[in-house]
Amino acid sequence: MSTSVQPPVQPAQTESPLLQIENLRKTFTVRSSLLGARRELVAVDSVNLSIPAGSTLGLVGESGSGKSTLANMVSGLLAPTQGQVLIEGNRVHDGRGRVSLRGDQGAQIVFQDPYSSLNPRMPVRRLLAEPLQVAPRVPRAEREQRVKELLDQVGLPESAMDKFPHEFSGGQRQRIVIARALARRPRLLVCDEPVSALDVSVQSQILNLLKDLQKELGLTYLFIGHGLESVGFMSDQLAVMYLGRIVEQGPAHQVLGRPVHPYTQALITSSEAVPFRDGGTVELQGEIPSPLNPPSGCVFRTRCPLATDICAEKRPELTPRESTRLAACHHR
Amino acid sequence: MTAETAAQELLTVKDLRVSATRRESQDLHVVDGASFSIAPGERAALVGESGSGKSVTCFSVMGLLAQNLRVSGGSIRWRGNDLATAKREEIRRLRGPEIAMIYQEPLTSLNPLMTIGYQLKEAARRSKVGRREILEMLDRVGFADPRRIMGQRPHELSGGMRQRVMIAMALIGQPKLLLADEPTTALDVTIQSQVLKLMYDLSYEMGTAVLIVSHDLSVVRKLSDTIHVMYAGQVVESGPTDSVLSQPRHPYTRALLSSAPRLGDTRERLESIPGIVPTPDQWDAGCRFRSRCPLATERCAETPPVDVVADRSSACWHVDQLLAEQKEATPL
Numbered sequence: 001m002s003t004s005v006q007p008p009v010q011p012a013q014t015e016s017p018l019l020q021i022e023n024l025r026k027t028f029t030v031r032s033s034l035l036g037a038r039r040e041l042v043a044v045d046s047v048n049l050s051i052p053a054g055s056t057l058g059l060v061g062e063s064g065s066g067k068s069t070l071a072n073m074v075s076g077l078l079a080p081t082q083g084q085v086l087i088e089g090n091r092v093h094d095g096r097g098r099v100s101l102r103g104d105q106g107a108q109i110v111f112q113d114p115y116s117s118l119n120p121r122m123p124v125r126r127l128l129a130e131p132l133q134v135a136p137r138v139p140r141a142e143r144e145q146r147v148k149e150l151l152d153q154v155g156l157p158e159s160a161m162d163k164f165p166h167e168f169s170g171g172q173r174q175r176i177v178i179a180r181a182l183a184r185r186p187r188l189l190v191c192d193e194p195v196s197a198l199d200v201s202v203q204s205q206i207l208n209l210l211k212d213l214q215k216e217l218g219l220t221y222l223f224i225g226h227g228l229e230s231v232g233f234m235s236d237q238l239a240v241m242y243l244g245r246i247v248e249q250g251p252a253h254q255v256l257g258r259p260v261h262p263y264t265q266a267l268i269t270s271s272e273a274v275p276f277r278d279g280g281t282v283e284l285q286g287e288i289p290s291p292l293n294p295p296s297g298c299v300f301r302t303r304c305p306l307a308t309d310i311c312a313e314k315r316p317e318l319t320p321r322e323s324t325r326l327a328a329c330h331h332r
Numbered sequence: 333m334t335a336e337t338a339a340q341e342l343l344t345v346k347d348l349r350v351s352a353t354r355r356e357s358q359d360l361h362v363v364d365g366a367s368f369s370i371a372p373g374e375r376a377a378l379v380g381e382s383g384s385g386k387s388v389t390c391f392s393v394m395g396l397l398a399q400n401l402r403v404s405g406g407s408i409r410w411r412g413n414d415l416a417t418a419k420r421e422e423i424r425r426l427r428g429p430e431i432a433m434i435y436q437e438p439l440t441s442l443n444p445l446m447t448i449g450y451q452l453k454e455a456a457r458r459s460k461v462g463r464r465e466i467l468e469m470l471d472r473v474g475f476a477d478p479r480r481i482m483g484q485r486p487h488e489l490s491g492g493m494r495q496r497v498m499i500a501m502a503l504i505g506q507p508k509l510l511l512a513d514e515p516t517t518a519l520d521v522t523i524q525s526q527v528l529k530l531m532y533d534l535s536y537e538m539g540t541a542v543l544i545v546s547h548d549l550s551v552v553r554k555l556s557d558t559i560h561v562m563y564a565g566q567v568v569e570s571g572p573t574d575s576v577l578s579q580p581r582h583p584y585t586r587a588l589l590s591s592a593p594r595l596g597d598t599r600e601r602l603e604s605i606p607g608i609v610p611t612p613d614q615w616d617a618g619c620r621f622r623s624r625c626p627l628a629t630e631r632c633a634e635t636p637p638v639d640v641v642a643d644r645s646s647a648c649w650h651v652d653q654l655l656a657e658q659k660e661a662t663p664l
Contacts, residue, residue, distance in 0.1 A: 022483060062520040169608050170382075198383040199609075200547060204591035204602035211601065225522060232594035233602070256596055270525045273553040275573070276532040280554055284522040287490055 058235030114173035250325030349405030380562035395423035449482030459505025
């Protein structure tokens, strides 16, 4: 299956997507109590996405929307229940729950919390050299040089090599995490809330660094976050998830400028800070429903200001709007 | 501030210094020269990055400093009494009926083994409030079925609901001041907005003053009337939220504002503040922001004077230049 049709040459900015997600679904079996009945939890359902090489797709949604489950399937940490993920035309999973890509073919992931994603007992030298020891191995003699190169790329001095994670600030640690993700020269980076644990002034440094690296190395990003501002800033395309499904997608500036789906609209209003004393309101009442007990029809209808009877009866499909966009709503 | 206005204030913190005792070296000041005040019913915010001392300032008002920390200078005047020199017992009597506090992560501040009802009653006992008022309070913070909530345990509630319980618990004794340390940081954007609105409404209805500690400017913009920006243990700028955020009089405030991405941001790169926040052992007499400040000159090695203009105050040698630059720049 690795004998794909994709030529191994570097397609700089071709039309063929670097990442393709086809009809992806992930379910978990859970018990409500120790002796309770087994139930199926649908975490991600019917997700189709593609990202052209060298661009960024932003994914936003509340906790419980399934965005991290999706990220984990793209990076190979979770096997999908249905559907498939293709990176440069190669399937990430073999269909039997195993990863079918070599270490240097898949996506790499940058996690949210740089405090828990680095082994505190390893010096930076080992943290960055470790990925180079996995097949296909980088010869020992070349590893040191590669580690230096990585540190330089993320803006850390060579002297950082012999330090341990606790000797760095949060922002510097996130640089180390990024360097480690780059070690295998991936073409796709999955960034799962990479700046939410950092201070504002440091956030902008890391966002700028990610943008620079993208230009320099031609990287493709799947950028996940719950803050519309930072995701919007990073992304070319934007997808909005709610309860496991994509409810709206399209070019980032269009989605943020003229949202179609009422959920997207609500997210935007929640982040546009109109002071309460000037009449600022709460756009969205209630909380995201449990994925164990999703509403019938449209998943958003329980919190939607536009909801009518049809929303409970029929699930709206993602349909094209304005040629470049998709949205799933009966009323817009 | 004149003595006349001081009499009207609820809380006046002046030149607060909090020191950490260290075994093998000199004491380390983690808050060093923080001054601000809060009037009855006012909603104020302490803003800053981690390490700026905003949480420690908040904890010292509450008399809840960690074992190795102590107030070593300045005063915390609460309705005429100095809490900095007050006995433990005196401060303890204020907690609940006069000053209450809510924290960032409600799950760690609620007892997982006890029912919500038990914990609320425990909080209410100090203020001599009965079951009827507790049920009323739960209704006010937005629970449709207060009786049922009373019998539930924290793990049965969502993050947003737990924070509502915390708010009910804090306000049950009708305190004059509510301290809130990053109360919405752990919550999703839409839930964040709900909790902030609840705090705003209750503060308005009950006449409770609020001091919110946050690093998130959009949270502050929504909730607070006045803002105090902290940097390296000091308050560097104070004033009404709208005017401070639209026309900052300190380069640090300006940098914070321009480093955050906004909705519909078309910038290719974010402006970022170079370097990191200096650690307490690097603090000196001069302006502590000077190592990262684009306006810094030799003069900044001397303590900048506090410049008071109407309801604004800031500490910077180069206010005039800052304001001139803002006039030139087109508003973002």
